[in-house]
């Protein structure tokens with residue numbers, strides 16, 4: 001049996017190019033006692049993957065040159081050797097990487113139920129982005145009814161759920177996204193109160209217009225100039241959640257930091273970074289609650305799925321050129 005896998009060949013400077021990865025076919029080795037073989041179905045494409053390719057200190061080790069490109073995934077157990085807690089035919093999620101098959105001893109894998117939700121959903125609202133949004137807005141930002149919440153990357157995997165949860169909690173929610181179509185979507189389909197198109201307008205003027213009394217929570221997925229603009233409008237005791245800074249991930253030189261940070265001092269506000277993995281012991285509770293909201297029609301699932309590992313690079317780049325709607329997922333053609 002052949003495994004098609006994507007190896008990191010070169011650390012990119014700026015956006016990954018043709019030479020960043022190498023796709024190879026390799027014969028799968030025999031399983032040793034206790035191992036399972038997983039046939040991958042869906043691979044999660046996340047902005048964080050760009051950071052893992054850098055040789056720098058972070059919350060997780062960099063991907064080594066020659067290693068399979070790290071990624072979350074969901075797949076089916078198709079072979080087993082000896083004892084393992086997973087059974088043939090079961091579906092699991094974990095760090096399968098960008099490859100058609102992976103071999104595991106079962107550690108750090110979780111069982112998922114395809115009869116309860118589509119498999120891809122375990123990479124989206126019931127997966128890492130979903131957990132980020134849930135714990136970010138509820139436990140980091142501690143939103144309460146009446147708060148004015150501004151969220152960037154609002155049509156994306158994390159931002160779209162942040163806004164929907166904040167609405168459930170009785171907040172006024174304004175989302176920042178790129179382009180008319182995404183702005184219309186977050187208002188009309190996701191139920192945000194308002195939207196700001198950062199690609200076709202002045203973000204500072206728009207925040208002033210749409211949040212005339214300022215903001216209580218800014219949930220930052222993008223960093224850079226949008227973070228700086230949001231800082232101007234903080235209210236007293238506002239909370240800024242640093243979830244990500246996608247506008248900076250492909251910078252060829254240094255990261256652009258905020259200059260309006262003294263707004264934190266004046267407004268007795270706070271700025272706090274979060275890493276979703278810290279909440280792993282509580283994922284189950286979040287999955288239950290989000291599943292309930294989906295069943296009640298309070299949360300809309302929005303996934304953008306493309307097929308084929310061979311097309312990985314062009315699909316991955318959609319994260320940075322905005323050419324996708326919702327959670328970006330790669331379907332593995334087997």
Ligand code: NAP
Pocket residue numbers: 046047048128129132153154155156157158159176177178179182221222242243244245246247248274275276277318319320321322323324326327328
């Ligand atoms: P995503 O929003 O689904 O995809 C990224 C979106 O970012 C793009 O669709 C694009 O939408 C927007 N974008 C790209 N370049 C931009 C730029 N220069 N300026 C403004 N917006 C830009 O990704 P996601 O999974 O929800 O992740 C959102 C953020 O959360 C990322 O920064 C990610 O690294 C972070 N994150 C953090 C954690 C954590 O534990 N801290 C966990 C998960 C994700 P537009 O078309 O609207 O520009």
